[in-house]
Amino acid sequence: MAIALRFAATPRRLAASIPESYPGHGVGGVARAGALWGTRRGWRLAMVVVPDSTRCRAKRGGDGDGVLGVAADGGDAAVGGGDQLSVVMKFGGSSMSSAARMEEVAGLITAFPEERPVVVLSAMGKTTNLLLLAGEKAVGCGVIYVSEIEEWNMIKDLHIKTVDELGLPRSVIHSMLDELEQLLKGIAMMKELTLRTTDYLVSFGECMSTRIFAAYLNKIGIKARQCDAFDIGFITTDDFGNAEILEATYPAVAKRLHGDWVRDPAIPIVTGFLGKGWKSGAVTTLGRGGSDLTATTIGKALGLREIQVWKDVDGVLTCDPNIYPNAKTVPYLTFEEASELAYFGAQVLHPQSMRPAREGDIPVRVKNSYNPKAPGTLITKRREMDKVVLTSLVLKSNVTMLDIVSTRMLGQFGFLAKVFSIFEDLGISVDCVATSEVSISVSLDPSKIWSRELIQQELDHVVEELEKIAVVHLLQQRAIISLIGNVRRSSLILEKAFHVLRKSGVNVQMISQGASKVNMSLIVHDSEAKQCMKALHQAFFEGDHPLVVEIEEEDVEILQLRADHPV
Numbered sequence: 001m002a003i004a005l006r007f008a009a010t011p012r013r014l015a016a017s018i019p020e021s022y023p024g025h026g027v028g029g030v031a032r033a034g035a036l037w038g039t040r041r042g043w044r045l046a047m048v049v050v051p052d053s054t055r056c057r058a059k060r061g062g063d064g065d066g067v068l069g070v071a072a073d074g075g076d077a078a079v080g081g082g083d084q085l086s087v088v089m090k091f092g093g094s095s096m097s098s099a100a101r102m103e104e105v106a107g108l109i110t111a112f113p114e115e116r117p118v119v120v121l122s123a124m125g126k127t128t129n130l131l132l133l134a135g136e137k138a139v140g141c142g143v144i145y146v147s148e149i150e151e152w153n154m155i156k157d158l159h160i161k162t163v164d165e166l167g168l169p170r171s172v173i174h175s176m177l178d179e180l181e182q183l184l185k186g187i188a189m190m191k192e193l194t195l196r197t198t199d200y201l202v203s204f205g206e207c208m209s210t211r212i213f214a215a216y217l218n219k220i221g222i223k224a225r226q227c228d229a230f231d232i233g234f235i236t237t238d239d240f241g242n243a244e245i246l247e248a249t250y251p252a253v254a255k256r257l258h259g260d261w262v263r264d265p266a267i268p269i270v271t272g273f274l275g276k277g278w279k280s281g282a283v284t285t286l287g288r289g290g291s292d293l294t295a296t297t298i299g300k301a302l303g304l305r306e307i308q309v310w311k312d313v314d315g316v317l318t319c320d321p322n323i324y325p326n327a328k329t330v331p332y333l334t335f336e337e338a339s340e341l342a343y344f345g346a347q348v349l350h351p352q353s354m355r356p357a358r359e360g361d362i363p364v365r366v367k368n369s370y371n372p373k374a375p376g377t378l379i380t381k382r383r384e385m386d387k388v389v390l391t392s393l394v395l396k397s398n399v400t401m402l403d404i405v406s407t408r409m410l411g412q413f414g415f416l417a418k419v420f421s422i423f424e425d426l427g428i429s430v431d432c433v434a435t436s437e438v439s440i441s442v443s444l445d446p447s448k449i450w451s452r453e454l455i456q457q458e459l460d461h462v463v464e465e466l467e468k469i470a471v472v473h474l475l476q477q478r479a480i481i482s483l484i485g486n487v488r489r490s491s492l493i494l495e496k497a498f499h500v501l502r503k504s505g506v507n508v509q510m511i512s513q514g515a516s517k518v519n520m521s522l523i524v525h526d527s528e529a530k531q532c533m534k535a536l537h538q539a540f541f542e543g544d545h546p547l548v549v550e551i552e553e554e555d556v557e558i559l560q561l562r563a564d565h566p567v
């Protein structure tokens with residue numbers, strides 16, 4: 001039998017005190033789920049105490065010190081044999097762009113010696129973009145000119161320079177670079193680049209960054225093991241370029257990472273963004289920015305304490321700092337808010353990445369690898385929403401809108417059903433929808449469509465089909481401004497937003513509120529979008545009394561806002 005205990009003590013102090021407190025017992029390991037966490041008052045730790053080498057499972061318990069849970073012999077998750085993996089730390093391309101950055105990141109990993117992280121890495125810097133461009137150029141350049149492709153040379157130089165500067169042998173990436181050159185030559189010879197080959201091509205970015213980083217950690221005395229996601233159980237659909245992770249991934253990844261750790265503890269350095277198609281067996285990718293999803297999937301699979309996503313900004317911000325530089329950090333978010341934000345185009349998180357974290361109820365912390373002292377953003381299932389008004393503003397530009405007015409050939413139900421079946425048949429996703437009895441306005445999601453020509457072709461096709469039952473107006477160069485906030489304050493948010501937009505002389509062309517109710521979307525003309533974002537940001541987040549101010553009474557709040565922000 002094993003007993004899991006929860007104490008307020010540092011892990012090391014607690015481990016030292018166990019033999020005294022429990023004669024004849026030893027520490028079997030740190031309990032697997034949510035076992036170790038720091039609070040302002042000190043460390044809280046669940047540790048499994050075993051009378052022998054029995055493999056056991058610790059259960060998560062309630063608050064307070066004392067017995068946390070008791071697990072029967074032979075439980076399903078072995079904890080014997082030392083510390084357990086406790087967090088995921090994901091570093092994106094911006095955090096891993098050079099040898100100097102890799103040294104910094106190694107410093108961040110070692111700054112928390114009690115933590116046993118699974119590290120997930122993206123490709124270095126802009127390598128994924130360069131690989132895509134190199135592939136496109138290879139299609140048209142002829143085999144003998146492949147070695148002259150500028151992007152290929154940039155990729156090669158960056159990786160060789162990094163290996164040299166870190167004092168590693170070039171053999172760490174030599175075979176990868178050789179294989180990559182062969183692949184580009186193959187593409188040039190075939191004069192074609194399929195989606196499947198594109199995924200294989202871009203996978204070299206993550207495969208190289210992880211090999212370099214694992215070799216560097218080993219060199220500086222931190223035992224690390226490079227892992228290709230497609231070899232450790234990431235099983236996906238065969239939708240190359242945008243593959244979905246299948247359920248079988250969770251047990252497979254847990255078994256592999258956990259088994260490797262128990263057999264030979266070494267920090268796993270996992271390729272983000274990649275998987276293996278379940279039918280094809282080929283390398284797949286999870287959509288741009290997909291390493292966030294790799295990290296949350298591992299977090300859920302292993303039931304870890306926390307998922308850390310390290311970026312080049314101080315967390316999730318009140319808006320994209322490239323659109324408006326006065327953006328501020330949002331300290332707390334719910335999974336729902338973060339999903340809406342990502343889905344509506346905030347580049348900071350992959351749209352699907354919150355799902356595994358929400359399902360596993362594992363907190364996600366967004367941190368800045370360039371400024372690790374900044375607290376970042378903590379994303380959890382629930383948060384105190386009483387005092388929250390607006391959380392963040394998201395802009396999605398270059399959106400196409402369709403106004404579809406029924407010719408009344410079909411009844412109301414038939415009309416809506418027909419419109420959506422046309423979208424389904426053509427594989428087109430819609431973002432925002434607003435309906436009346438005889439008309440429907442939708443905005444189309446451009447991210448689902450690959451190249452410019454295809455957009456026009458698909459649009460022509462969808463309009464043609466819709467014109468069989470409706471009068472259709474195609475409106476291009478529109479923008480969606482999404483207001484992510486507290487549903488219980490929706491009237492207040494809209495009141496304020498419309499005041500601001502009226503004052504700026506902007507006409508809103510459509511509004512829509514998602515079923516999750518944390519997001520209200522306004523569609524405006526693209527040319528006015530940035531100016532709207534600035535005005536809205538100033539009204540909601542800046543000045544002496546921004547709308548996030550903590551005021552108890554809703555009526556008082558509205559009155560005060562009117563007084564403080566006359567519009």
Ligand SMILES: Nc1ncnc2c1ncn2[C@@H]1O[C@H](COP(=O)(O)OP(=O)(O)O)[C@@H](O)[C@H]1O
Binds near residue numbers: 317320348349
């Ligand atoms: N609301 C937002 N909050 C924070 N960053 C945002 C937001 N919207 C867009 N961004 C952009 O996202 C970038 C970080 O995401 P990303 O490039 O995917 O990082 P990484 O490559 O390190 O994973 C930031 O540099 C910022 O320009």
Ligand SMILES: N[C@@H](CC(=O)OP(=O)(O)O)C(=O)O
Binds near residue numbers: 093128129288
């Ligand atoms: N390298 C991939 C995957 C990824 O997640 O990258 P990043 O973490 O740098 O956004 C991409 O560029 O899409």
